[in-house]
Amino acid sequence: MAESDFLLRARDALADTSLQAALGKAGEGFIDKRLAAIDAEPDFELMRDQAREVRQRSLKDLDIYLLHFEQQVIAAGGRVHWAENPEDMRRIVIDLCLDADARHVTKGKSMVGEEVHLNPALEAAGITPWETDLGEYILQLAQEPPSHIVAPALHKTRGQIENLFRDAHALGERDLSVVKSIVDEARAVIRERFLSADVGITGANLLIAETGTAVLATNEGNGDLTACLPRTHIITTSFDRVVPTWEDASKIIRVLARSATGQPITTYTSFFSGPASTVDKDGPEAFHVVLLDNSRSAVLASEYREILHCIRCGACMNHCPVYQSVGGHSYNSVYPGPMGAVLSPLLRGAPQDYDLANASTFCGRCEAVCPVRIPLPDLMRRLRNRESREFTSPRKRLALAAFTALSLRPAWYRRVTTTAVCMLAWLAGARGRLRRLPLMDGWTRFRDLPAPQGRSFQSRWRKSRPGNDTRHGDGNT
Amino acid sequence: MATLEGDKRRARILGAVLAAGSRDRLSTDIAADFQRLAVCRPPAEARLRTFDDTVKHFCQQAGASSAELVGPAEIGELPAWLASRVDAGASIAVSPQPELAGIAWPRDTGLDYRQRQGWAVVAARAGIAETGSLCFSSREQASDRLFLAENLVAVLDTSTIVARQEDLWRRLRRPQPDMPRAVHLVTGPSRTADVEQTLQVGAHGPRRLIIFLTHGPARTEA
Numbered sequence: 147m148a149e150s151d152f153l154l155r156a157r158d159a160l161a162d163t164s165l166q167a168a169l170g171k172a173g174e175g176f177i178d179k180r181l182a183a184i185d186a187e188p189d190f191e192l193m194r195d196q197a198r199e200v201r202q203r204s205l206k207d208l209d210i211y212l213l214h215f216e217q218q219v220i221a222a223g224g225r226v227h228w229a230e231n232p233e234d235m236r237r238i239v240i241d242l243c244l245d246a247d248a249r250h251v252t253k254g255k256s257m258v259g260e261e262v263h264l265n266p267a268l269e270a271a272g273i274t275p276w277e278t279d280l281g282e283y284i285l286q287l288a289q290e291p292p293s294h295i296v297a298p299a300l301h302k303t304r305g306q307i308e309n310l311f312r313d314a315h316a317l318g319e320r321d322l323s324v325v326k327s328i329v330d331e332a333r334a335v336i337r338e339r340f341l342s343a344d345v346g347i348t349g350a351n352l353l354i355a356e357t358g359t360a361v362l363a364t365n366e367g368n369g370d371l372t373a374c375l376p377r378t379h380i381i382t383t384s385f386d387r388v389v390p391t392w393e394d395a396s397k398i399i400r401v402l403a404r405s406a407t408g409q410p411i412t413t414y415t416s417f418f419s420g421p422a423s424t425v426d427k428d429g430p431e432a433f434h435v436v437l438l439d440n441s442r443s444a445v446l447a448s449e450y451r452e453i454l455h456c457i458r459c460g461a462c463m464n465h466c467p468v469y470q471s472v473g474g475h476s477y478n479s480v481y482p483g484p485m486g487a488v489l490s491p492l493l494r495g496a497p498q499d500y501d502l503a504n505a506s507t508f509c510g511r512c513e514a515v516c517p518v519r520i521p522l523p524d525l526m527r528r529l530r531n532r533e534s535r536e537f538t539s540p541r542k543r544l545a546l547a548a549f550t551a552l553s554l555r556p557a558w559y560r561r562v563t564t565t566a567v568c569m570l571a572w573l574a575g576a577r578g579r580l581r582r583l584p585l586m587d588g589w590t591r592f593r594d595l596p597a598p599q600g601r602s603f604q605s606r607w608r609k610s611r612p613g614n615d616t617r618h619g620d621g622n623t
Numbered sequence: 624m625a626t627l628e629g630d631k632r633r634a635r636i637l638g639a640v641l642a643a644g645s646r647d648r649l650s651t652d653i654a655a656d657f658q659r660l661a662v663c664r665p666p667a668e669a670r671l672r673t674f675d676d677t678v679k680h681f682c683q684q685a686g687a688s689s690a691e692l693v694g695p696a697e698i699g700e701l702p703a704w705l706a707s708r709v710d711a712g713a714s715i716a717v718s719p720q721p722e723l724a725g726i727a728w729p730r731d732t733g734l735d736y737r738q739r740q741g742w743a744v745v746a747a748r749a750g751i752a753e754t755g756s757l758c759f760s761s762r763e764q765a766s767d768r769l770f771l772a773e774n775l776v777a778v779l780d781t782s783t784i785v786a787r788q789e790d791l792w793r794r795l796r797r798p799q800p801d802m803p804r805a806v807h808l809v810t811g812p813s814r815t816a817d818v819e820q821t822l823q824v825g826a827h828g829p830r831r832l833i834i835f836l837t838h839g840p841a842r843t844e845a
Contacts, residue, residue: 168819175820189671196667207660209641210650214657222801228633280826281817297817304819329815329823336827341736356661357802367770367813367828374766374805385636390661396668396788400753410684411754413813414828417806426804428765443639451643 152476152501159472168303169473176464179408180515187404197401198518200394201455205446211355211388212437218358222420224433232262235438239264239347239380240271242434246378248273248344254362254369255279256349257295257458258438259382260480261493264347275347276339278368280332287314293474295481296406296460301473304328336368346372346430350383351458352398353435356391359419360435363402363412370416379418379430385437386446386454392417398457401517405459441493450525453488455518462512462522468505477502484512488525497537503529560604567598668789677752681784684755685834688811689824694836695781701835702728705742705776713740718764722746722778736771743772743829747809749791750784754810757834758791761805769807775829777809780837 159165184190204211216226227242229235235258243251251268253259253275265275265286277286281298285291287310292298299307308322315335322328348369352361360381362369373379389395395417403409422429445454463469463483474482479490479502487506491499503526512522538546552559574580574597582590589595637649650656674680682692693704706729709715716734717723723746735741745764747757757777759769769775785791788808795802813828824830 172820192670196670199667207644209637209644209646210653210656210660212637212640213650213653217653222804228629228636230632230636234632278827279817280815284817297820299817300820304821307818325818325821325823328818329826333825333827337737340827355657359802365813366815366826368826370766370807371770371827374770385640390657391664392792393664393666393668393789394661396792399788407816409688409810411756411808411810413688413810415756415808415810417802419802419804419806422761422804426761427763428767429761429804437636439636439639443636443643446640447643 151498152478152505155476155478156472156505159476164303164306165301165473168301169470171303172297172300172464173470176407176460180405180461180464181408183404183408183410187410190401190404193397193401194517194519196397197457198455200389200397201457201518204389204394205386205451205454208386208388208446211390212385215353215355215358215388218356219420219433219435220358222358222433223423224358224420224435227434227436229262229436229438229440231440232438235262235382235436236264236267238436239382240267240273242378242380242436243268243273243345244271246345246432248378250274250276250339250343251345251347252276252278252339252343252372252376253282254346254348254364254372255282255298256347256382257480258349258384259347260292261440262382262438264382276336276343278336278340278366278372279364280329280366280368283332283336284310287311291475292480293482294460294463295458295483301475340368340371340375343372343376345378345380346374346376347380347382348372350381350387350435351402352395353383353388354390354392354395354417355388357419358435359392359395359417361395361399361415361417363399363415365407365409365413367414370414373416373418374429377430378432378434379421380434380436381418382436383438384442385439386442402457402459405461405515405517441495445492448492449528450488450492452520453485453492453525455520456485456489457518458485459517461515461517465511465515467507467509467511484522484526485520488522488529491529500529500533500537503527503533564605571598573597666789668787671787674752674786677784677786678781680786681750681752681755682836684752685750685811686755688755689814690755690811690832690834692834692836695838696836698722698726698778698835698837701744701776701778702726704835705729705744709742709774710740713742714738716741716743716768716772718743718745718768720746720763722780734768734771736767739773741772742774742776743768744776744778745769746778747834748783749794750779750781751786751788751791751808752784753787754808756808756810758795759807759809760795760803761807762803766805766807769809770813770828772829774831774833775812776833776835778835778837782838 219226227238268275277283284299294300350360351363403412421431421433462485466483469483477486479486481489487502506526508523510523578597579594581594714732714735715730717728717731745768748760749758812824812832813826814824815826816822
C-alpha cells in the first residue's frame with residue numbers, strides 16, 4: 147500500500163471520503179480545545195519558556211543524566227538496555243519476553259515501539275501482543291499503522307470501527323451505533339487481557355535521571371494496567387527522553403496535555419521507579435528500560451538538534467493545514483505532520499522522506515503552537531537545502547541557473563518580463579483572464595489566471611515620474 | 624555473550640552522545656556531577672502565579688475534570704454516604720490503610736476485578752491544586768485498586784493539598800529520598816476520545832471518581 151511518492155498518497159487521501167470525514171471531525175476539535183486550555187491559563191507563555199529551558203538543559207549534559215538514570219534504575223533493582231537500531235531493540239525485547247516465558251504481552255502506546263515495528267517481530271517469535279490503548283487496539287484489528295502520535299486511529303470513522311468490532315468480537319447481536327457502546331465493549335474485551343498478560347510493554351513520555359523513573363501520561367488507564375499488573379514491565383523508549391529531576395519533569399507535564407488535548411493534565415500521570423520492593427504493596431518483579439538510538443545521537447551532534455526537544459504532544463500536526471487535508475498515512479511514517487517532516491528523514495535517511503519537508507507552506511502555525519518552541523519551518527528549510535545540494539535534477543538546476551543569471555542582470559530581467567507581460571495581456575484579450583496556459587496546468591486546471599493589465603510596474607513607474615530616469619532607471623533594488 | 628554485545632552497544636551510544644557535547648570523557652563520579660548540575664537549582668515554578676485559596680482552586684479543577692466532590696466532612700460519615708450510593712449487590716473494597724481503619728464500612732468484600740458495579744475506597748497521599756489531582760503511592764496501596772474498580776472513592780485530607788506538582792515532590796522526598804515504585808497522579812475518571820474524537824468517560828480505569836474531602840489536623844504554616 148505504501149507508495150514511495152508522498153504526492154501520490156496525498157492525492158489518494160484527498161479522494162478518500164471516509165478519511166476526509168474523519169479528518170473533518172477531528173479538525174477544529176483539537177485546535178479549539180487547546181485554545182480554550184491556554185486561554186484559561188494566564189501563565190502559559192511562561193510555562194512554554196520553562197519547558198523549553200528544561201529540554202535544552204537536558205540535552206546539554208545528556209551523558210551525565212543518562213549515566214545517572216542508568217545507575218538509579220540498577221540501584222532500584224531494574225535493568226537498562228541499549229539499542230543502536232530497530233533490530234537491536236526488537237531482539238532485546240523478544241529475549242526479555244522469552245526469558246519471562248511470556249506467551250501474551252499487553253502493550254501501552256509506544257511510538258518507539260511502532261518505530262521499530264515491534265509487534266510483527268513479537269508475533270514471529272511466537273509471542274502475542276495485545277494492544278490496550280483503544281486507538282492502537284482499533285488499528286491492531288484493522289492491521290494498519292497509526293496516523294497520529296496522540297490519536298492513532300484519528301483516520302477511522304465510528305462506522306468503520308463498528309464494523310471492525312463486529313468482525314473481531316463474536317458477541318452476537320448488539321447495538322454499536324453510539325460511541326459509548328463501542329468503548330464499553332473494548333473495555334470488557336481488553337480487561338481480561340490486562341489480568342492474564344505475562345509481560346507489559348509501555349513507552350515513556352519522560353525519563354527522570356534523578357531517580358531512574360519513567361513517566362507515563364495516559365487518559366484511559368491502560369498504560370498503568372499494563373505497567374503494574376504483569377510480572378515484568380518493559381519500557382521501550384529513546385535516550386533523548388531524559389530530564390534531570392522531578393521538578394524538571396513537571397515543567398514538561400504542565401504543557402504536554404494542554405497542547406495535546408486541551409486538558410490541564412492527563413487523567414493518569416504515573417511515575418515508575420523500578421520493580422516492587424518489600425515496602426511496595428504491589429508491582430512487577432522485573433523492570434527493564436530499553437533505550438533506542440536509531441540516529442538520534444547523530445541528530446544530537448547536528449544542526450537539527452532542536453527536533454530532539456519534541457515532547458510528542460501532536461499540536462503541530464493538529465494545526466498543520468497539510469496534515470489536516472491528507473492525514474498521517476500520507477507521510478508513511480510513525481512520525482507524521484511537521485515534527486515528522488523533520489524527524490523522519492533524519493531517522494530513516496530515505497531520499498523520499500524529503501518530500502515531507504517539501505509538503506509545507508511554511509505558514510508557521512506549527513512553530514507558533516509548539517510548547518517547547520521548536521523552529522520547525524526553519525528545520526524543514528534546512529532539510530530542503532540539504533536535499534537541493536544532494537538531489538536536484540539537471541533540468542531543475544538549469545532552470546535555477548537561468549533564473550539566477552536573469553535576476554543578476556536587471557536590464558535583461560526587465561526585457562524578458564516586459565515581453566512576457568505584453569504577451570499574456572495580448573493572449574487574454576478582452577476577457578482579462580486566461581483559462582489555459584501551457585506549462586501552467588497545475589494552476590489553470592482549477593482557476594483562471596488573471597492577465598497582467600498592461601505594462602510592468604517598472605515601466606509604469608518610469609512613465610509616471612518624468613525626470614527620474616537617470617537617477618532611478620536601472621537601480622538595483 | 625549477550626552482555627558483552629550489550630556493553631559494546633552501550634559504549635558506542637554513550638560515546639556518540641559524548642561526542643555531541645562539550646566533554647571528552649564519560650563522568651567517573653556520576654553522583655557528584657549530577658549533584659553539581661541538577662540538584663541546587665532555584666525553583667522556576669515560583670514565577671508562576673499563586674492561588675488565593677488552594678483548597679478552593681483544587682475543588683474547581685477537580686470538578687472540571689469530571690470528579691465528584693463530597694464534603695468536607697468527617698471520615699466517620701463516609702460509610703453512610705457509601706451505603707446511600709452503592710447498589711445492594713455491588714462489591715466494596717476498602718484499602719487497608721491506617722486512614723481507613725477502625726471505621727464501620729457497610730461491607731468489605733475485596734476487589735472484584737470483573738464486577739461491573741464494583742466500588743473501591745482508597746486514601747490519597749496528597750492533592751495538587753493546579754490540576755485538581757490526587758497523589759497515590761505504591762507504598763500505601765496497591766496500584767490495581769486505583770484502576771480496576773468501576774467506581775473509585777478517594778478520601779483526601781484538605782490539609783495535604785499543595786499548590787503545584789513541585790511542592791509535592793519536595794514533600795515526598797522527606798523522610799526517605801528514594802521514591803516508591805509507583806507514584807500516581809489521578810485527575811478525574813478514566814476517559815478516551817479515540818472514537819471520532821468524541822469524549823467518552825469510562826475507558827479502562829474507573830468510570831467514576833468521587834473525592835471525599837476531610838478536614839485534617841490544624842495546618843501549620845508551610
